Amino acid sequence: MPFGQADVRRAGDDVTIVATGAMVGRALAAADALAASGVSAEVIDPRTLVPLDMATILASVAKTGRLVLVDQATRHASASAVIAAEVADQGFSYLRAPIKQVTALDATVPYSKPMEDYILPDEPKILAAALSVTGAGAGRGEGAE
Amino acid sequence: MEPEPDLAWMYRQMLRIREFEERVKATFTEHPGVIRGHTHLADGAEASITGSLAALRLSPGPGDQVMATYRCHGYPLVLGTDPKAMMAEIYGRAAGLCGGYGGSMHLADPDRGFLGTSGIVGQGIPQATGVAYAAQIRGQGQVVLCFFGDGAAKQGAFAEALNVASLWKLPIVYVLENNSYNVVTRVEQEDANAAAGDTCSRWSRVRCLRASTWCRSGRLTCAGPGTT
Numbered sequence: 001m002p003f004g005q006a007d008v009r010r011a012g013d014d015v016t017i018v019a020t021g022a023m024v025g026r027a028l029a030a031a032d033a034l035a036a037s038g039v040s041a042e043v044i045d046p047r048t049l050v051p052l053d054m055a056t057i058l059a060s061v062a063k064t065g066r067l068v069l070v071d072q073a074t075r076h077a078s079a080s081a082v083i084a085a086e087v088a089d090q091g092f093s094y095l096r097a098p099i100k101q102v103t104a105l106d107a108t109v110p111y112s113k114p115m116e117d118y119i120l121p122d123e124p125k126i127l128a129a130a131l132s133v134t135g136a137g138a139g140r141g142e143g144a145e
Numbered sequence: 146m147e148p149e150p151d152l153a154w155m156y157r158q159m160l161r162i163r164e165f166e167e168r169v170k171a172t173f174t175e176h177p178g179v180i181r182g183h184t185h186l187a188d189g190a191e192a193s194i195t196g197s198l199a200a201l202r203l204s205p206g207p208g209d210q211v212m213a214t215y216r217c218h219g220y221p222l223v224l225g226t227d228p229k230a231m232m233a234e235i236y237g238r239a240a241g242l243c244g245g246y247g248g249s250m251h252l253a254d255p256d257r258g259f260l261g262t263s264g265i266v267g268q269g270i271p272q273a274t275g276v277a278y279a280a281q282i283r284g285q286g287q288v289v290l291c292f293f294g295d296g297a298a299k300q301g302a303f304a305e306a307l308n309v310a311s312l313w314k315l316p317i318v319y320v321l322e323n324n325s326y327n328v329v330t331r332v333e334q335e336d337a338n339a340a341a342g343d344t345c346s347r348w349s350r351v352r353c354l355r356a357s358t359w360c361r362s363g364r365l366t367c368a369g370p371g372t373t
Contacts (some may be wrong), residue, residue, distance in 0.1 A: 112244045
């Protein structure tokens with residue numbers, strides 16, 4: 001596997017979804033659901049965070065104008081927060097909507113299955129975040145918070 | 146004079162631990178997935194748990210605290226935690242001891258001095274030492290019992306914790322539950338002292354009780370490496 005070279009797992013035009021680790025599969029599933037709603041999502045797996053392939057991510061955001069980040073980690077000091085900051089820094093003019101982060105809640109992972117599911121990113125949360133910036137739910141405050 | 150242990154009470158506690166854990170084991174094997182992840186049982190450690198905690202019972206102090214090994218079900222049972230709440234916690238239920246947040250490996254009952262547990266072997270040793278430091282600062286005569294196994298004693302933090310506890314004369318009793326195995330490795334293969342022939346004597350409930358009681362009666366002037 002090449003270091004510092006992101007993998008574009010699915011091509012799309014309306015929204016860029018950058019997902020890491022185990023979240024890639026959930027992002028791809030969400031992209032399928034988005035396609036059913038008429039939204040074309042591009043899914044990128046950075047594969048390595050250091051070095052981070054910002055060129056691929058920026059090129060995608062330049063095309064779609066929208067960015068959703070999916071990270072299993074808690075939001076504070078997460079890879080997702082770093083990528084969001086880099087895109088805001090280097091690709092601000094590309095953005096047509098706010099960057100959305102879908103991360104675990106800032107909490108310890110609980111033992112109980114329903115509570116664990118509650119705090120981790122899943123397909124409906126990714127879907128809601130993508131729709132909130134692509135039109136179907138845009139402007140109605142249906143973010144991934 | 147050393148107080149007499151209530152042997153019937155001790156036997157009852159050992160039996161309760163074994164029965165509780167047999168139920169956990171049966172659920173774990175018969176209904177996969179109901180108990181998530183893994184669970185750590187303590188077959189054979191009933192006596193060391195009960196004997197040591199019997200010392201707290203014989204001369205209860207104000208707000209004494211207990212740190213368990215990662216095989217943690219027995220300690221709260223002896224300390225008086227509701228077994229139903231414990232079992233509900235192990236099942237991940239809202240009615241559980243910790244509201245379903247902890248599960249089998251993270252039982253905690255601070256109201257009864259049960260500080261909490263972790264699945265990480267030996268992690269409780271430095272934490273219990275910190276709790277003892279806090280107890281010393283509070284100055285209310287609290288005592289901490291810190292349990293760990295012979296395998297956990299190979300953690301680097303073990304030597305560091307005992308060193309600082311001895312230097313600062315912290316109110317803590319370290320209870321080494323030597324079951325002769327580091328998971329599956331014999332003590333002679335994992336312990337340099339044991340390999341050299343200096344075999345640690347195996348625990349017995351009465352010996353544990355005497356060591357703990359002795360520390361209590363001396364108000365922990367004896368707390369330090371090699372005394373328990």
